[in-house]
Amino acid sequence: GENVEQHPSTLSVQEGDSAVIKCTYSDSASNYFPWYKQELGKRPQLIIDIRSNVGEKKDQRIAVTLNKTAKHFSLHITETQPEDSAVYFCAPPICSARQLTFGSGTQLTVLP
Amino acid sequence: GAVVSQHPSWVICKSGTSVKIECRSLDFQATTMFWYRQFPKQSLMLMATSNEGSKATYEQGVEKDKFLINHASLTLSTLTVTSAHPEDSSFYICSAKEGPYEQYFGPGTRLTVT
Numbered sequence: 008g009e010n011v012e013q014h015p016s017t018l019s020v021q022e023g024d025s026a027v028i029k030c031t032y033s034d035s036a037s038n039y040f041p042w043y044k045q046e047l048g049k050r051p052q053l054i055i056d057i058r059s060n061v062g063e064k065k066d067q068r069i070a071v072t073l074n075k076t077a078k079h080f081s082l083h084i085t086e087t088q089p090e091d092s093a094v095y096f097c098a099p100p101i102c103s104a105r106q107l108t109f110g111s112g113t114q115l116t117v118l119p
Numbered sequence: 120g121a122v123v124s125q126h127p128s129w130v131i132c133k134s135g136t137s138v139k140i141e142c143r144s145l146d147f148q149a150t151t152m153f154w155y156r157q158f159p160k161q162s163l164m165l166m167a168t169s170n171e172g173s174k175a176t177y178e179q180g181v182e183k184d185k186f187l188i189n190h191a192s193l194t195l196s197t198l199t200v201t202s203a204h205p206e207d208s209s210f211y212i213c214s215a216k217e218g219p220y221e222q223y224f225g226p227g228t229r230l231t232v233t
Contacts, residue, residue, distance in 0.1 A: 039220045041220075041221075048210075048227075048229075049226070049227070050212060050224040050225060050226050050227050051163065051212070051224050052224075053221060053222075053223075056220070056221070058220075096162060096163070107153075107165075107222060108165070109162045109163045109164075109165075110162065111161075111162050112161075112162045
């Protein structure tokens, strides 16, 4: 089945610094790569996604980069703020099915 | 964006009772909905894929007879936890697909079985 690995599992950064979370997948047919943010006790929220026909996408302080050859995509958060503290999940879909497979999550803590 | 609601948001049940959780897509039609379970400090685990008008597809290790899923219409899917036990206590989240890619999540239902 689909193998998804997410690193690191925890990440602490000082406010204003950058944070990078990496997700590695195994299904070479995957063509959609989303990142979700989940605050404690709340639902996951889609924060950014990328299709396989581009290598990078930015939305203000958030960016996602994709390396299809190496089968990994990364979430980049710049100028981090305390409200960025949450658990972040990558979720590359299995192309043979229609559901998402979630990574194990990264607990990001932004220290003031 | 698309809105998905879930009811109830939290529920406390005694061991042995059954609990029904509803998932609704409010402003779009969803032919496919998904049910996830999330234990504390863990990732979301897909339980089953709910297809309108047909039987749900369960993930390996998920008991079909214990977690009954009904996708009665294009905007409603229900999950019934039958004969609930304390180990079923968890955060249950549904999601619905709008289009081929994006999934939108419901707010979740926190189930506590005493």
